[in-house]
Amino acid sequence: MPKLNALVAGSTGYIGVQLIKLLINHKYINIKYLCGNSSVGKNISYYDKSLSKKKLPKIVKFNPKLLNGIDVVFTALPNGEAQDIAKKLNDNITLIDLAADFRLKKVNDYLKWYKQKHRAPKLQKKSIYCLPEINRDELKNHNIISCPGCYPTSILLPLVPLIKKKLVKLDNIIIDSKSGYSGAGRGVHKKYKDKNLYESLSAYGVGFHRHNSEIHQFLSKFTNKNFQFSFTPHLSPMFRGILSTIYLDLEKNVNQSKIIKTLEISYKGENFVKILDSDKLLSTNDVINTNNCFITVCKSKYKNKIIIISAIDNLIKGGAGQAVQNLNNKFNFPERTALK
Known part of the structure; x- marks a missing residue:
């Protein structure tokens, strides 16, 4: 060829x-x-x-x-x-x-x-x-x-199958994401020169980060209902990687096992999305220098809630x-x- x-x-x-x-x-x-x-x-x-x-x-x-x-x-x-x-x-x-x-x-x-x-x-x-x-x-x-942007990739991959299947409530999705500083481009060193970039964690774009629009637009394709989410990104003292933690309220008769099974079925045969065992601890180190997205589903102390963690390399996946x-x-x- x-x-x-x-x-x-x-x-x-x-x-x-x-x-x-x-x-x-x-x-x-x-x-x-x-x-x-x-x-x-x-x-x-x-x-x-x-x-x-x-x-x-x-x-x-x-x-x-x-x-x-x-x-x-x-x-x-x-x-x-x-x-x-x-x-x-x-x-x-x-x-x-x-x-x-x-x-x-x-x-x-x-x-x-x-x-x-x-x-x-x-x-x-x-x-x-x-x-x-x-x-x-x-x-x-x-x-x-x-x-797609780096943050939305880490967020949409776990969320879309669950919203399509109507397994989670849509009125209070909370997303906490942390990225390596490479996501801010080469100018990050000048922009954060007075903020101890390499040893501190910084929240930014709180409530109004540009990727809010992208996340909302894509999720809207899969539901006719109004939905609300809060997304807060953080700049982390590491060069690359994103870890997104998503807090979800479950619909009736939905539990952790059903969430995991839905994600496994949705991504069966996919080359780059891996659904880990339940409550598996996850770090950005697991995906650095790969095109993978690793997703783990964890129990909350409340039966009607679930915590999903996803990890990607922001420069690759x-x-x-x-x-x-x-x-x-x-x-x-x-x-x-x-x-x-």
């Missing part, structure tokens, strides 16, 4: 570098261009020494002429920039966006949560928000693929790995390709 030519825009951030590490091991992908702004002319190994022995192109500034002969464009850029690139693509090029440019279907929602007008509203309507284990079957007819997973499903490659 001939290789697809790929362009990576935003190649020097934590997510971009992780994506390159996966793509160099993808037997159906040829990385033709790496694009950046302040990094033009540099080798990608400047940002990660482990890439020093790899034959990769030097970083160049993006321009539309580079799109000739390109099959796939990956964008890991500041919000808004993928919209401009999308307008320059023809129907033969697939765009896989790792940022938030095409996550929200309503332009008013994008303006509300990201404080900027959407610059490609017509294309936004044609894009797909794809969490592979849930809606990969809808992927084939879309050339703009929006990858919550970012670059999920992008590659969507690539593989879009082009009918084996889903595990480059994601061993």
Whole structure:
């Protein structure tokens, strides 16, 4: 099978570098261009020494002429920039966006949560928000693929099957998530330089984090009822990983065993979602450097409540790995390709 030519825009951030590490091991992908702004002319190994022995192109500034002969464009850029690139693509090029440019279907929602007008509203309507284990079957007819955010990935995977089966009450879902600081990008070191980033835990975006909109939009696909959830993210003194703890009220005649069985059935045969034994303790260390999402269901001291914990690597399953997973499903490659 001939290789697809790929362009990576935003190649020097934590997510971009992780994506390159996966793509160099993808037997159906040829990385033709790496694009950046302040990094033009540099080798990608400047940002990660482990890439020093790899034959990769030097970083160049993006321009539309580079799109000739390109099959796939990956964008890991500041919000808004993928919209401009999308307008320059023809129907033969697939765009896989790792940022938030095409996550929200309503332009008013994008303006509300990201404080900027959407610059490609017509294309936004044609894009797909794809969490592979849930809606990969809808992927084939879309050339703009929006990858879920890292927090929503860890939250939606355990929640969607339970809401679809009406096993949990929808009026008081509480979500507590903790992420490694790589999720905030390379600028995190300057932003938190006075907050002892490497030895302290910080709550942020309390009540109004942007991922609230994404979580609400996707969950709304699976219920006609009104629902309420509280989501609080935290920045943790570790480089990578996300641990989400979700507190749920059970519907009548639902217990821990039924919750576990539902999740096991929902993800039976999936490559990357693993449902652990009941009350199994879980840590981010269990999933680091993998595309896995591990989920454990724990008892509460109250019979009508349950506690679910999920763990992912924010840079892989919550970012670059999920992008590659969507690539593989879009082009009918084996889903595990480059994601061993």
